[in-house]
Amino acid sequence: MADQYVCPNCGAAGLTVFYETHDAPVHSVLLLPTQEEALNFPRGEIKLGFCDQCGFITNVAYDPAPQDYSSRYEATQSFSPTFNAFSRRLANDLIARYDLRDKDVIEIGCGQGEFLVELCELGGNRGVGFDPAYDAERGLKADPEQIRFIADYYSERYTDYQADFVCCKMTLEHIDQTADFVSMVRRSIADRTDTIVFFQIPNATRVLRDLAFWDIYYEHCSYFTPGSLAYLFRRSGFDVLDVRTDYDDQYLMIEAKPACDPALVTADDAALAETRRDVEYFRTRIPAKLREWQTTVRDLHQQGQRIVIWGGGSKGVAFLTTLGFYDEIEYAVDINPRKHSMFMAGTGQETVGPDFLREYQPDTVIVMNPIYCDEIQRDLDRLGVSARLLPL
Ligand SMILES: [Zn+2]
Known part of the structure; x- marks a missing residue:
């Protein structure tokens, strides 16, 4: 029990630790040119804590200090035809759902800009992408009148960049103070209450049910189920339009817009009970799952x-x-x-x-x-x- 740990998602105190691994490299995708550097890479602890009040799961031992999202950070998936087909389908789907044509789009954590360029080209939109790992040398080239990239973390410094659509894919799971971050996004939108917000993250329900320990690593400090994600957005001043999964249930997606009349928000009891069961399933089955893989490979x-x-x-x-x-x-x-x-x-x-x-x-x-x-x-x-x- 991490008694003193305050849930960054809902503010409740006391998280139950249900999974621990030691010696996890603090980064998994930095480019490391020597074996020595790889073997001596800094390690950290992972202790997954479950919040019984909102269903959020977080690494209570996480320290953001060693995180380095520089141009050595290499996480692009765009060499895979399977991934590219998914990405194009998603862009077309969002354009159709929210009539994203001739609109202003912001992407928070845009990587090298692949998805933002796709959204802008397919819909004739204008875009601004934020990512500290964006590298102008190798990032996608685009007409600067149409698409701009800013190699920085998105923050309230950039409130002047207003948009009809704000998207943020595979980023929130890297942020430990989740409520602070989503509230910051809400404040940045200010009174433009027609703005649609889209977030995509890994789906922790699938990680728990598949005993997918390979999806638990140091950079990912925050793990969401559909229930805890919807709760966070409602609590941060959004109306939730849709929550769904895609990519064989690996991804969890949420679409929301600023709430005109923010109400008192409570967690969904049924969703919470389900996550409680999934966490318990994971806790009891994971030791056998790890042994099984060790035996298979060693044999x-x-x-x-x-x-x-x-x-x-x-x-x-x-x-x-x-x-x-x-x-x-x-x-x-x-x-x-x-x-x-x-x-x-x-x-x-x-x-x-x-x-x-x-x-x-x-x-x-x-x-x-x-x-x-x-x-x-x-x-x-x-x-x-x-x-x-x-x-x-
Ligand atoms: Zn919580």
């Missing part, structure tokens, strides 16, 4: 199999470090060429491109995200690699 290794993981990002780092795999798995495969010849934080595997497998001929490929299995199988067929795919 294959002892049989002399060559094993690689496919996915050199955060899931890969969390999988390898949580299970403590150093020698059992020699390489991590990734389709992002910027990651090639870099090393996995914590366990030090070299990241290689798919072509490397033509020579290496692994026996087993552990797939860090099953949604890419078809795409990976096509790559392996093309390369003449007959390895068995083992999805998480």
Whole structure:
């Protein structure tokens, strides 16, 4: 029990810790050019605490100080056709839902600008993207009259940039003070109450039910269920228009607009009871799940199999470090060429491109995200690699 810990989502005191891992690299996706740097990478503790008042889950041991969202931060997914198809479908869907044509769009945490450019090009919109990791050298080029990028954290300093649509994808889970952040977004919108706000984050309900420990890593300090996310937005002065999941339930999305008449907000009891059950399920089943993976991989290794993981990002780092795999798995495969010849934080595997497998001929490929299995199988067929795919 983290008795003194105050829930950053609702302000209640006392969170129950239900999962702990030690020695998690404080970053999973920084580009690390030497194995030594990867093995000696700074570590931190993860202690997931559950708030019984609002259903929020957070790493109560999280320290934001070592987080470095510089241009060494490499999290783009845009080398994957599966991901790109999803992204385009989402952009078209949002444009249709909210008539985003000839409108002003802000994206908070825009990465290298892929989604913002898509929204602006498909809908003929004007955009401003904020991200401290945005790198003008390699970020998407766009007509500066139409799209601008600001390499900084979004804050109230930028209230002058008003928009019809504010989107924020895969960012809120990196922010520990969640209510402060969403309230800041609400204040920045001020009296433009027609503004639509869209947030997308990982879906913690799926993480709990799938025992997806590979989705729990240091950068992600905040974990939301549909109930705790809707609660946060209502509490921060929004009316919630829709909450849904996508991408095989991996992503949780919310659409909201400023509330004209903010009412007293209480958590949804039914949703809270469901999360309580999911947390308890995770707490009791996770030790066996970890043992199962350790046994599977160590057995294959002892049989002399060559094993690689496919996915050199955060899931890969969390999988390898949580299970403590150093020698059992020699390489991590990734389709992002910027990651090639870099090393996995914590366990030090070299990241290689798919072509490397033509020579290496692994026996087993552990797939860090099953949604890419078809795409990976096509790559392996093309390369003449007959390895068995083992999805998480
Ligand atoms: Zn709470």
